[in-house]
Amino acid sequence: MFHQQDHLKSQLQESHPASRHLFHCQECGKQYNTQLGYRRHLVAAHSAASGLPCAEGPQSLLEHLGSHTDRPPPLDDNSTATVPVRERKYSCERCDRRFYTRKDVRRHAVVHTGRRDFLCPRCAQRFGRRDHLTRHLKKSHAQESGLMPPCTPGCTPVAEPTAGTQCSVKEEPSPVASDVGLGSKEPMETFSRDMYNSYPMANPVPGMGHPHSLMQGSLSSSMGVARHMPPQSSHPHHHHLQPPVAPQQQPYSNMARYQHGSTSYPRTDVDSFLLDLQSAPPPHLSAVNSSTSTSASPQREVLGEGVGAGGDPHLLSRSPAISSSELSCTTNMDLGPLLGFLPFGLPPYSPHMGMGGLMMSYPPATTTTSPTASSSGLSSQAPGPFFFQPPQAHVPQGPGAHNHSQLPQAYSSPAMSTSSSLPHYYQAFQQ
């Protein structure tokens, strides 16, 4: 669909969003809105005679141009004078480090949050980025499993329940992040990262037994999340409960695409979801939360509160756009206290970690599912080995069963209606 030039254009415009019509070719007089267009023009029309310092051919010139964009323009600009210097326009709020794109800033945020959401299913080592886990798996565990890395598309995690599973530890930000972020937009970012980077947590330690056993009556179910994902949802991007009976049918590729905050989420649904989270009442852990977590994670506060503590039990699930995996992460159970005792190299649990508690979500042990979940038939979008256990205690399902009218007043607070889309989670600290 899109090619390198298109993407380059996007990227360049991202770096220079206000630089439309700023690129003027002094050789032919053509103007271009974007640096990319101008570059392409240079490559296509003036690559040989443009006086570009590169002796490389046009084939590689376009790519090579990027290597020059950090440099100041030549003082005696005969031809390419108006090419602006590519600057690291996007800076990190916490360290003032600068990046070329916002996405780099976002990814960089992990450095400050200390989040390591990606857990190696074989050695329980955690990584802050998925590709790190992938690389780790390829390098360190390739021969052990003889399988494709769990996070590679096409894998069948459940076919390899313990090894071939992409794991995500819902690790909340480190104390550093908590400290730094409080003054800024860290909470939102933290949550956004939860939303985006959370992956199903398969059993990371084969010796731990069936992961389901850990979460009988998981927080997810106790919170009533995903219980009412409209099985007949007409939205193609809606994420549905994963029928526990066939989790292996979910290609990871599908999961990844939607689980990480794809922009495909219906805006309205995300809005309502954000609304719910942001307007959640003050921290008050639900019974489940209190029994499994001692940290006062804002994330959990919101999530736990919204459902478990008198809040709308449909808080999370009310937004059908939220994938089951997302729900899994947002309803993560803080297993820090538990895992702190487990001998696989996880950092000891510290109640002072705040958002840094190790959180994982496991699929429930039982295979009893609501007809809704089992019949959703949308396993392709559910995360690999991970799935939701619809709560045993059901609430009325079907359209209208979870409309906003049932929400507490706070959930419809207009003050929280500023968020407009899921990507804006990140914009909270991008701007």
Add this chain to the structure above:
DNA sequence: GGATGCGGCGACCGATCC
């Protein structure tokens, strides 16, 4: 020297704009 952390960036995709 290998593993890991990190940034750069290409590929791809869905949403939105025009």
Add this chain to the structure above:
DNA sequence: GGATCGGTCGCCGCATCC
């Protein structure tokens, strides 16, 4: 409907650590 925007994913190279 094409162009554009904004997002995730993952590869690569480099730096650092052990």
